[in-house]
Amino acid sequence: MLQVRNLSVSFGSTDVLSEISFDLKRGEIVGLLGESGSGKSTLALALLRVLPSDARVSGSITFDGRDLFTLSERQMRRLRGAAISIIFQEPGLALNPVLRVGTQITEVLRAHNSWSRRRLRDEAAALLAQVELPDVNRIFNSYPHELSGGEAQRVLIAQALVCSPALVIADEPTASLDSTIQAEILALLVKLRREKNLSLLFITHNPALLVNFADWVIVMCRGQIVEQGAVPAIFRRPVHEFTQALVSSMNARAMGGSVGI
Amino acid sequence: MTFFLKRLGHAAFLLAGVSVLSFLLLQLAPGDFFDEMRLNPQISPQTISHLRSQFGMDQSLPVRYWRWLRSAAHGDFGYSFAYNAPVSPLLRTRALNTVLLAGVSTLVAWIIALAIGVWNATRAGRWPDRLSAGVFSFSLAVPDVLVALLALLIAVRSGLFPVGGLGSSRFEEFSFLQKARDIAWHMVLPVSVLAFGLVPTLTQHVRSAVMGALSAPFVRAARAHGIPPARLLFRHVLPAAANPLISLFGVSLATLLSMSLLVEVIMSWPGLGPFFLEAIMARDVYVVIGVVLLSTSFLVVGTLLADALLLAADPRIRRS
Amino acid sequence: MTSPSASVARVEASTAPLLRLRGLTKTYRQRHLWREDRPIHALENINLEIPAASAFALVGESGSGKSTLAMCIAQLEALDAGEVWFKQKQLTGLSSDELRHQRAKIQLIFQSSALALNPRFTTIEAVTEPLEIQGSAERSQQREIALECMRLTGLTPELAQQRILTLSGGQRQRLAIARALTLSPELLMFDESFSGLDLIVQAQVLRLLASLQKSRSLTYLLITHDLSLVIGFASHLAVMQSGRIVESGAVSEVLAHPQHAHTQALIAAMPKWPTLQAAESGA
Numbered sequence: 058m059l060q061v062r063n064l065s066v067s068f069g070s071t072d073v074l075s076e077i078s079f080d081l082k083r084g085e086i087v088g089l090l091g092e093s094g095s096g097k098s099t100l101a102l103a104l105l106r107v108l109p110s111d112a113r114v115s116g117s118i119t120f121d122g123r124d125l126f127t128l129s130e131r132q133m134r135r136l137r138g139a140a141i142s143i144i145f146q147e148p149g150l151a152l153n154p155v156l157r158v159g160t161q162i163t164e165v166l167r168a169h170n171s172w173s174r175r176r177l178r179d180e181a182a183a184l185l186a187q188v189e190l191p192d193v194n195r196i197f198n199s200y201p202h203e204l205s206g207g208e209a210q211r212v213l214i215a216q217a218l219v220c221s222p223a224l225v226i227a228d229e230p231t232a233s234l235d236s237t238i239q240a241e242i243l244a245l246l247v248k249l250r251r252e253k254n255l256s257l258l259f260i261t262h263n264p265a266l267l268v269n270f271a272d273w274v275i276v277m278c279r280g281q282i283v284e285q286g287a288v289p290a291i292f293r294r295p296v297h298e299f300t301q302a303l304v305s306s307m308n309a310r311a312m313g314g315s316v317g318i
Numbered sequence: 319m320t321f322f323l324k325r326l327g328h329a330a331f332l333l334a335g336v337s338v339l340s341f342l343l344l345q346l347a348p349g350d351f352f353d354e355m356r357l358n359p360q361i362s363p364q365t366i367s368h369l370r371s372q373f374g375m376d377q378s379l380p381v382r383y384w385r386w387l388r389s390a391a392h393g394d395f396g397y398s399f400a401y402n403a404p405v406s407p408l409l410r411t412r413a414l415n416t417v418l419l420a421g422v423s424t425l426v427a428w429i430i431a432l433a434i435g436v437w438n439a440t441r442a443g444r445w446p447d448r449l450s451a452g453v454f455s456f457s458l459a460v461p462d463v464l465v466a467l468l469a470l471l472i473a474v475r476s477g478l479f480p481v482g483g484l485g486s487s488r489f490e491e492f493s494f495l496q497k498a499r500d501i502a503w504h505m506v507l508p509v510s511v512l513a514f515g516l517v518p519t520l521t522q523h524v525r526s527a528v529m530g531a532l533s534a535p536f537v538r539a540a541r542a543h544g545i546p547p548a549r550l551l552f553r554h555v556l557p558a559a560a561n562p563l564i565s566l567f568g569v570s571l572a573t574l575l576s577m578s579l580l581v582e583v584i585m586s587w588p589g590l591g592p593f594f595l596e597a598i599m600a601r602d603v604y605v606v607i608g609v610v611l612l613s614t615s616f617l618v619v620g621t622l623l624a625d626a627l628l629l630a631a632d633p634r635i636r637r638s
Numbered sequence: 639m640t641s642p643s644a645s646v647a648r649v650e651a652s653t654a655p656l657l658r659l660r661g662l663t664k665t666y667r668q669r670h671l672w673r674e675d676r677p678i679h680a681l682e683n684i685n686l687e688i689p690a691a692s693a694f695a696l697v698g699e700s701g702s703g704k705s706t707l708a709m710c711i712a713q714l715e716a717l718d719a720g721e722v723w724f725k726q727k728q729l730t731g732l733s734s735d736e737l738r739h740q741r742a743k744i745q746l747i748f749q750s751s752a753l754a755l756n757p758r759f760t761t762i763e764a765v766t767e768p769l770e771i772q773g774s775a776e777r778s779q780q781r782e783i784a785l786e787c788m789r790l791t792g793l794t795p796e797l798a799q800q801r802i803l804t805l806s807g808g809q810r811q812r813l814a815i816a817r818a819l820t821l822s823p824e825l826l827m828f829d830e831s832f833s834g835l836d837l838i839v840q841a842q843v844l845r846l847l848a849s850l851q852k853s854r855s856l857t858y859l860l861i862t863h864d865l866s867l868v869i870g871f872a873s874h875l876a877v878m879q880s881g882r883i884v885e886s887g888a889v890s891e892v893l894a895h896p897q898h899a900h901t902q903a904l905i906a907a908m909p910k911w912p913t914l915q916a917a918e919s920g921a
Contacts, residue, residue, distance in 0.1 A: 092836035093807075107542045138543035145542075150535035154634055155557045164553070165543045200633040216543060235699040235863055240907035262837060265866070265909035289912075306841030310870045311911045 058083045058256060059104075059224060064116035066096075066103055073099045074280045077116070081224070081256060081273075088267035088288070089260040090303070091277035097260045100277075101143060101226045104258075106133050120224070139169040142217040146229040148209030152201040158212050159185075159197035162219055169220050184215040189245060207238035211245070218249065225250075226258045231266075243270075264307055268292060276300050322622070329618040336614045337390075340607045341383050350375055351399040351601045373399065386604070395611075396604025400597070405608045409590070413575075413612060415484060416589030420578040422505060423512035424570050430517050435524025440551065442529055454518035462515050466584040469507045479507050482586030508585045512578060516570075523566055531559035561632050568624015572617040654726065655687040656825060656857050657711070662720035664706060680706040682881040684720065688825075688874070693851070693858040695868035695889070697904060698878030704861045707878070708829045711859075712746040713737060724825070742772055745818035749830035755810060755817075757803035761793065764802060765817050772821060787816040790854075791846060808839035812846070819854065827859040832867060844871050866908045869893060877901045 059081040066074040074096045081087050091097040102108050104118060106125060118125040120141065125133065145151035153161060162181040166172065172180075178197075185193045188211040201209055210230060217225055227246065231239040243266065250257055259271060267274055268289060275285040276299065284297040295301045352370050355361050370376050374385065386396055395405045438447040473479045480486065485500050492500060531537065532555055540554050575590060582591030590609055597605035629635055662684035665677045680703045688694045698704040709715040711722055713729055722729040729740060748754060755764050765784040769775050775783060785795055791812040797805070805813065811831065818826060826847075832840045848871070850856060860868055868875070869889060876886035877900060884898040896902045 092838065102538075102542075105542050107538060134544045134546060136544070137541070138545075143539075143542050145535070145539055147535070151539040153536045153540070153554055153558055155560070155632060156554065164540070164545060164549075168544045168546060168549070202634050236865060236907040237699065237903050240909075243909075263909065264837075265911040268911065302838050306838050307911045309841050309845070310866060 058121060060117075060119040061104075062117045062119075064100070064103060064118060065114070066099055066108065067113050068109075068111060072280055073112075074103065077282055079275050079282065079285060081258060083223070083256055084254055085273060086250065086257045086259060086271045088271035088274040089258060089277065090262070090264060090267060090274055091260075092262050094279065095277040096280040097277055098146075098228055101228050101258070101260060104226060105137055105141060105143060107137070135169070138165050138217075138222070139220040140222055141224045141226065142220070142222040143226040143228060144213050144217045144230045147233050148204075148206065148213050149201065149233075151213055152209060154201055156200075157197070158199050158201060158204065162212070162216050165216050165219050181215075181219065184219045185212070187218075187249070188212075188215045190215075206234050207241065210234060210238075210242055214242075214245065214249070218253065218255075221253065222255070224256045224258065226260070228260045229262070232261075264292060264303060276303075322626075325618075325622055325625075329615075329622075332618060333611060333614055337387070337607060337611055338383065340610050341379065341386075341603075344601070344603055344606060345379055347601065349601065351603070354600065373397065386607075395608045398597070398602050398605045400600050400602045400605075405604050408593070408605070409608050409612060412588060412590045412593050415587065416575055416578055416582065416591065418501075419505065419508055419582065419587055419589055420512070420574045423509045423516065423578070424574065426509055427513040427516035427520055428567070428570070430513065431520035431524050434517075435521045436528050436551070436556070438521070439525045439528035439532060442525075447525075450521065454521060457514065458518045462511070462580055463584065465514050466511045466581050469511050470585065473507055480504050484588050508578075508581055508587050511581050511585070516577075520566070524563060527559040527562045528555065531555045534558065557631075561628065564627045564631055565624050568620050568627065570620075571623060572620030574620065575613045575616045654690075656690040656692075656725060657686075657688040657859075658723040659684050659686040659707075659711070660721045660723065661685060662707070662710060662722070663718050664710060664715070665718055679881045681710065681717075681720075684881075684883055686876060686883060686886065688857060688859060690824075690857055691851070691855060692874050693847075693860065693868075693872045694874045694876070695872035696859060696861045696876050696878060697863065697865050697868065698861075699863055701880075702878040703881040704863075704878050705829055708746060708827050708859075708861050712744055712827065713741070714746070738772070742768075742774070742821040743823050744825045744827065745821065745823040746827045746829065747814050747818055747831050749833055755802050755813065757801065759802050760799050761788070761802060761805070761813060762798040764813060765820060768817055768820050774821065783820050784816075787819040788813075790819060790850060791816040792842075807835055808842065811835060811839070811843055815843075815846070819850075822854075824855070825857045825859065827861065829861045830863070831860075832862065833864065840867065847871075865904050866911075869908075877904065 061080075062078050064074060064077040065072065077100060079087070089097050089100065099108070103112075103114060104125075108114065114126075120136070125136075128136075152158070156164075159178070159181055162184065163174075163177040166177050166180055170177075182193050182197055185196055190196050190208060190211050196204070196208065196212070201212075204212065213230070217227075230246070231242050234242065246257070247270065249255070259267065261267065264274075271288050273285065274288050274291050276283050276291075276297065278297075278299045284291065284295065284300045291300065292304055295304050350370075352366050352375065355366050355369075356363070367376070374382060377385075389396065393406065395409070397403070398405050398408055401408055434450060438450050441447055470481060473481045480503065482504075484504055485492075485497070486504075489497065489500060536558075537550065537555060540550055545554065578587075578589060579591040579594065581587070582589045583595055586592070590612070594606070594609045596602070597609070662681050663679075664681040665679050667677050684707060696704055696707070706715065710717050711729075713722070713732075717730060720730070724740060724744065727740070729737070732740065759767075762781070762784055765788060766780045769780040769783060785798065788795065788798065793809065793812055793816060797809070802810065802813070814831070815826075832843065835843065847856075847858060851858065858872075860872060862868060872889050874887065875889045875892045877884050877892075877898065879898075879900045885892060885896065885901045892901065893905065896905055
């Protein structure tokens, strides 16, 4: 479904992504693993072609047989949010502070459909229920700052899924949340993915989130793919030294030696 | 609700303080209205001192202030010596004229500033933006007086616009519609002069507010959801950029009365400006105080309105 | 890996606790014009004992009060009630002179410690600053001590003259630790100091802390929201919720038999890293 070949992105003299190539099949969950500065968020933005205007991009991104770089901006806009959508990391930043939450979801619908206001509202409310938000009416009329972190993150998920995309990119969707909320959100994503048969590109810095979840993992370091492979094999026998370092750090965490006498 | 009551309380204090200060400062200026009459040999000193005591100007300052305060509480803001009439009605017509001029100028300036500011913000760094910045820097350096005089020059030379005043000589005979058109025709130049002075700073503020909103993460998120650019700008970006602009608008309202003073005098617009200037020169005490208080009230109303608008526009403020 | 019972026994064998908290209470009052004041109970009757030479983890979600607790222990915020005992000496109510002497022994490292360092300072300036403030050593000796502490934290002497803004996140965190070490502290408190770091860097810093503990006889108090960070490192664990300590004890014990519902929830919420795979990859 998605084929990326030799994708490179640079800003000025800095290369942020170099020669990225990978495939993503329909219905697959692919994990994008990397630490800060590895370029993983830039890759997400590049796939949607929403990089800042001063970015220099080369390579090809083929989605459903079409090379995205050959599409006009208008054609690209039809895909964004509807065929490929993204769940951002910080709900506090990704939501408009002066618009009601419900409006922000209907806006996404409106951009891709010409439905009546009533239908827009109903569909948005239906999605809010699907992301397991209680008291849908209250949430629909709330402003982002009135919601808790977990609630706001669910709204972001609703926004991303409302037009039933084929591919969802989740950029560290749980990084800013407490661990109990994190677990809830992850469970929700698992459930929704199964229900809607989505393909998911899950970006994270924590391998533990991928080990029982992803089918395939791409490991990035400093703008390059250093290793990719099937889960769990890639974690059992990591080849690249970065992956090995990551795995041994995780092992040290899990087992460790109790310090302190 | 208590918020507004507190503000009104503060306003009352402010007005009282301003009135006291005005009285005191005017007292500092040597002489009073009646001193001018001494130059006229036909008026005897007895007449002058009689006039003085008639108007109560021979009494001490605190007494005069107290008497003024009492009548002000009834809506009577004193007496104009020069016009031999109560102050309030005199102020009313002129104040309305000023509000008309300043109000229309502010509106025009804001419309222009919003249009150019938003346009520049969306094309930041490119040549229209830079050109505007250059033009505005230049126009800021040009004094209002010069612009007003230039406008008068245009009026005289081209004959397209009237050289001052509010209405033509046969104004009273016009129908309502004709009167409106006549006033509008007379307003073109003064409004242009005032707007010319306001637009540069307003535009830059609009531009930076919009640019700030455009660079926010939620705009990129909205783009990533496929929201088309026009809707993105008007439905998503502008509401978020409104916050600082609303405060600015309130300040515009607050300074409405004072900003047009100079232009009114030069272009003979019968507003508070020329009236105020005359009164100061003649030491027509109660008129001066009346105008100052009116200006202060506008300040209070303007800032209060700005706060109310902000409360209505930004949901985050309502929370706290 | 040490067996649970052995480490617990060793803990009990140690002498009186290094830090004892008795009945710590702190309430914030929010003033409203039109609503009545609603007090926020940041800390409610906190009782805790931190044994010497232990690695004590304090885990709680946001809003649980853990940062407030750290500030109160370090005497950076005033308590409404309760006492802080450090080595049999009460910290609350000390004069500022005496407190300054005690402060050297308890060092608090924040999450943004790395950011709170003045980026225009050079590395060596940042590390010698505490010594200058405390006036505890001669000028000539200060530089020696600073370089030694840098060496301990793995910062090479070549970095001494570099400006802090050129350092990476991991290096800055090491710098914060080196800075704290110059005063020969006995208790190091870390308030969410590892959240912003990459996993590999986190592991490196924890390894560093482990190696330093014995050589410098340090006790650690690690405050975090991330339970998975500390389970392999800490010897003791306390769980905080809404200003209260809901459970505490030896790590192995708490993990094996969590009593409180919140502890159970936190354990359940941890993303699991199968150690089975780890064992295989080690081969």
